[in-house]
Amino acid sequence: MTLANNLPPYISKRDIVTGNHAVAEAAALALYTYPSVVAAYPITPQTEVIEKIADLVGEGKLPRTEYIAVESEHSALAAVMGSSAGGVRSFTATSSHGLYYMYELVSWAGLGRFPIVMPLINRAPAPGWNIWVEHSDLYSIRDLAWLSFVAKNNQEAHDMTLQAFRVSEDHDVMLPSIINLDAFILSHTSAPVDFLSQSFADDFLPEFEPIWSLNPLDPVSYGPLWSPSGITEIREDIDVGMANAKKLISKVISEFTEVTGRNTGEMVEVYGDDHADIGIISMGTWSEEAELAVDLLGEQGISAGATRIRTYRPFPAKEIIDAGKRYGRILVLDRSSSWGFQGQLAGEVKASLYDGGIDIPVKGIVAGLGGVDVTFNEIADMMTAYIKEDL
Amino acid sequence: MVKLPVLKPIDGSAGRTADWRTVKPKFIQDKCTKCLSCWLFCPDIAISMSENVNDGFPVFDDDYCKGCSICAEVCPRDAIEMVPDVGE
Numbered sequence: 001m002t003l004a005n006n007l008p009p010y011i012s013k014r015d016i017v018t019g020n021h022a023v024a025e026a027a028a029l030a031l032y033t034y035p036s037v038v039a040a041y042p043i044t045p046q047t048e049v050i051e052k053i054a055d056l057v058g059e060g061k062l063p064r065t066e067y068i069a070v071e072s073e074h075s076a077l078a079a080v081m082g083s084s085a086g087g088v089r090s091f092t093a094t095s096s097h098g099l100y101y102m103y104e105l106v107s108w109a110g111l112g113r114f115p116i117v118m119p120l121i122n123r124a125p126a127p128g129w130n131i132w133v134e135h136s137d138l139y140s141i142r143d144l145a146w147l148s149f150v151a152k153n154n155q156e157a158h159d160m161t162l163q164a165f166r167v168s169e170d171h172d173v174m175l176p177s178i179i180n181l182d183a184f185i186l187s188h189t190s191a192p193v194d195f196l197s198q199s200f201a202d203d204f205l206p207e208f209e210p211i212w213s214l215n216p217l218d219p220v221s222y223g224p225l226w227s228p229s230g231i232t233e234i235r236e237d238i239d240v241g242m243a244n245a246k247k248l249i250s251k252v253i254s255e256f257t258e259v260t261g262r263n264t265g266e267m268v269e270v271y272g273d274d275h276a277d278i279g280i281i282s283m284g285t286w287s288e289e290a291e292l293a294v295d296l297l298g299e300q301g302i303s304a305g306a307t308r309i310r311t312y313r314p315f316p317a318k319e320i321i322d323a324g325k326r327y328g329r330i331l332v333l334d335r336s337s338s339w340g341f342q343g344q345l346a347g348e349v350k351a352s353l354y355d356g357g358i359d360i361p362v363k364g365i366v367a368g369l370g371g372v373d374v375t376f377n378e379i380a381d382m383m384t385a386y387i388k389e390d391l
Numbered sequence: 392m393v394k395l396p397v398l399k400p401i402d403g404s405a406g407r408t409a410d411w412r413t414v415k416p417k418f419i420q421d422k423c424t425k426c427l428s429c430w431l432f433c434p435d436i437a438i439s440m441s442e443n444v445n446d447g448f449p450v451f452d453d454d455y456c457k458g459c460s461i462c463a464e465v466c467p468r469d470a471i472e473m474v475p476d477v478g479e
Contacts, residue, residue, distance in 0.1 A: 237394035
């Protein structure tokens with residue numbers, strides 16, 4: 001179904017599509033104008049992302065895109081590292097075990113600073129065999145120098161994909177991106193999306209200009225043997241790139257908002273009361289449920305707020321400290337756990353608050369594993385129980 | 392500008408690697424047929440061959456030949472012999 005009348009020039013069409021479709025169409029905008037390479041291997045629940053792109057290439061709608069059908073995720077990332085090193089925009093997508101299969105190369109892409117964009121449809125690891133949402137795969141590459149963005153709905157997944165190319169490929173950043181989508185809740189659920197137009201995309205996202213590229217006439221070697229002291233230097237520069245990304249994200253979002261009017265936050269999105277007895281911090285789709293829970297608590301006279309992490313790497317430490325100043329106590333939702341310790345996000349929120357000198361009660365809850373649905377009612381119950389010291 | 396783990400090839404980024412060797416090639420020109428085997432197999436690009444240099448016979452780089460002896464092994468005419476090269 002397409003609803004199209006009197007659309008502004010930055011929108012090409014208004015349609016009801018899945019998160020996978022929304023991501024693929026945004027990637028197509030980035031891939032269309034200049035030479036580009038896609039290499040990917042299908043895995044539930046990511047398959048429709050690359051099927052859609054394969055369709056567009058097959059139909060001749062991406063005439064400058066080389067689509068490489070590879071035999072595994074390991075090869076998929078290897079192929080796009082090659083194309084990225086060759087100097088062209090590069091894209092792949094995966095999920096859970098697909099990511100684990102490409103894992104050997106994940107460090108090469110991140111620490112090697114190949115600005116590849118890769119939607120990661122967050123799916124639980126096995127066993128037991130499970131194809132539904134969990135954030136374990138998101139955290140599995142946390143420390144390998146990838147930017148990490150987390151979408152809350154299909155529209156944001158669409159917008160975020162284009163924004164990720166812009167941030168990744170910037171010469172002060174040069175880091176790959178994952179765009180996280182909750183399996184099935186976003187990947188396979190249709191919702192209205194305003195598709196950005198090609199003319200908007202071309203204005204917003206310039207041609208990728210590599211700093212180095214593989215060229216026999218001016219040979220370079222990527223990631224060769226490196227001395228211990230030299231390793232420290234290039235690792236330190238990754239943190240510089242991450243800090244630059246943080247500044248750039250702010251600039252990119254304000255440019256994006258200026259044209260589209262859409263702003264779902266930069267590092268975080270804040271919802272609810274400015275100063276609240278309880279705040280909830282989370283990321284992904286259940287952050288929208290958390291907003292409804294905040295409303296529900298508000299109706300009961302409980303002052304509550306929600307902070308959604310939109311950019312997970314670089315981590316919004318400053319924004320979390322700000323949240324600590326807004327809220328009397330904080331509940332952190334984790335859709336995964338660092339087994340033997342605690343939910344990863346809870347640990348990072350606590351670390352940030354400590355760095356900021358904020359001493360308030362913080363509690364982490366691990367829930368929603370393996371696709372368990374967590375609704376706003378349940379989140380409201382958790383928050384109420386925490387206020388009553390009953391959690 | 393970011394610091395990427397990318398290197399441009401230059402001679403001797405690891406220093407004068409010939410210091411590592413205990414043997415060095417001794418070239419016996421009479422036996423050489425200029426077949427290029429030594430040039431092809433040298434893992435350190437320490438053998439150069441050019442029509443205009445040394446009458447087209449191989450030239451051994453005394454700074455970067457590590458004395459691995461591959462050239463002597465692959466030479467079909469035994470035109471390369473490894474001889475001791477122990478530093479002072």
